Amino acid sequence: MKIVLMGQPNSGKSTIFNHVAGYKAVTSNFPGKTVEYTSSKVNLFGEIFEIVDLPGTYSLTSFDLAELEARKYLLRNSVDIVINVIDASLLSRSLELTLQLLELKLPMVICLNMIDEAERKGIKIDVEKLSKILGVPVMPTIALKGKGVKELFSIAYKMGEKKKIGKTLNFSKDVEEVITQLSTQIKEKQITREFNVPKRFLALKYLENDSYFMENFEKRGKDIFKDIIHFQNKLSETHNRPSDVVISSERHSLSMNIFEEVALVTRPQIKLIDRLDNTLMHPYFGYIFLVGILYLFFNAVFTVGRLIEEPLLEYFYKIIPLIEIRMGSETLSFSIISGIIQGLAGGIAIVLPYLFPFLFGLAILEDLGYLPRIAFLLDAFLHKIGLHGKSIIPFMLGYGCTVPAIMATRILESGRDRFIASVLATMIPCAARMTIIFALVAFYISPQAALAIYILNIIVIIISGKILSRLLPEVTPGMILEIPSYHIPSIKVALAKTWLRMKEFIFIAWPLLIVGSTILSLLQYYKADMLINNLFSPLTSLLGLPLVVGTTLIFGILRKELSMLMLIQAIGTTDVIAVMSTTQIMTFTIFVIFYVPCVATIAVLWKEIGSKRTLFTIVFTSILAVILATITRFVY
Amino acid sequence: MTITLDSISENQKVKVVSIFGGWGIRQRLGCLGIHPGDMITVKKSAIMRGPILISVHGNQVALGRGVARKVVVEAE
Structure with a gap:
């Protein structure tokens, strides 16, 4: 049986889906986070169900790509039953979609989600009466706590078997x-x-x-x-x-x-959290808090990361010379083993210490509902680069990973806005690049230098945005964005989301890293790396970088963090500062941040904006990287 | 007296008279509960001609200045 979750944005479809299917769909407190449908086969009541979580849609007249995806799915696939998920605190508005779903004459069940939130807002709903009027079962739930979810699916199952459809209500x-x-x-x-x-x-x-x-x-x-x-x-x-x-x-x-x-x-109970907007969206204090929150966030990530990186690196400093003494530095087996160890060390000591606190912090900010507020605060600024406030959502996600950031551009209405936002999103330092900034620049130079890179990055993005919007002069449609109520984030959900996002590194990037590191060891053993390094020598000498950096840049295209870890391997020590000057570290980092997006990004760009524009992005970012890194070499 | 939504000051309650704008914007605003006849409270107005934050049917919506200019309202 195929069960489809359909409802307005931010009504809790993905939370319900995750409750029965395990944490597979990313949930956040902002409208439009689900841009693609997720489906999962689940065993309930001794039968296998296919449950589909569709992107949220305000109505069946669709505008953006994510909404179209939801409608297309509903019209083209044979669906046994629709679960219409409603945010009970927004019942009157949500019913407009419900009426349209009833017009489709599909078997349906209504899920009145966040019923506790509605009651807090002073809205008490007569569930039986609603069910009678619409002619379909209505089940109140609190998805975040899992309340009522099992009953919901049990009713859905029964109605799906009966193929019971609701009433069609008449207009004037x-x-x-x-x-x-x-x-x-x-x-x-x-x-x-x-x-x-x-x-x-x-x-x-x-x-x-x-x-x-x-x-x-x-x-x-x-x-x-x-x-x-x-x-x-x-x-x-x-x-x-x-x-x-x-x-x-x-x-x-x-x-x-x-x-x-x-x-x-009746009168709503006003909680402290509802008053947050008085400060966080204040015309002046709002910006002070925005800068403060982001500063604290990155500071916390760096502090936690360094606390873990230092002792771990020290441990690996000691272990490699020990093996070298035992096996002899010129042997093939030592090359292979040191390659594997460097790969392991890179993941454990350098990437994970920063990746985990970063993704966890981002998850908390997302679930709290802060992202749409940032969109509100920065709308006027984004208009200056030809976009509008909503594009801050892909940008913020871009600090986590560029791939979901580019997918998130689907919430933008115009194709031109999606293109500009996608190109700019590739330049935002994702978590992989953040580890390079933190583990190389902040660790070996100073935290201020790392901050300077972030500020420089934002300036470059603003200038690039100006250039792109000049090239494509078209007025961006204005922003229309729902600002949802704040939710107190659940630590459990935030951890599940962090884990879902970290899996990508642990199961895809890390093995790649170990293999890459071993390959590089072998190349060095057979002196083949010099061939590649010589090929890259015009670039490395222009940037004033050591010749051995050449090979690492190729690895960086596979995964951005690889270029740093390969650097450590190529120069033969985890003590980077012993081999490279601070200027070289800075130049290398700037180059790696901007040049060619990683393979996964290129793939998603290709899908979202087409081959020509992807090629443009690659060329554009590469030229930018060379220019910026050359300037850094001479200025820093 | 009818004016457009972008010129309403904070904490003022107004009634929507009509929406000037194409099919897309009418539909989009309608989905968020903004139709002719609906009551809107302006809650915040961002600096530098930024967006406005309104409350409609107990829900908060941010509207860009350009969008707000297309909504004709009537002060109570």
């Missing part, structure tokens, strides 16, 4: 008349066959002027087209507003009426 009489007349035309002309949706649903989409359905009829003769225009005009004339507004207003008032019938609204 005159609007219904137009809908019926258009539906009759649709039936006569057999339009529904192609879309496989009920005729009333299709009639409504036509009256709403939905481009997806409108585009298709042009191919199949103009007969129905005339009818559609006729009925659209009829509605807009009688109501004195565009036909799409007539339909959305009808749905809106129907939802409000249902809400008033089933909900009892």
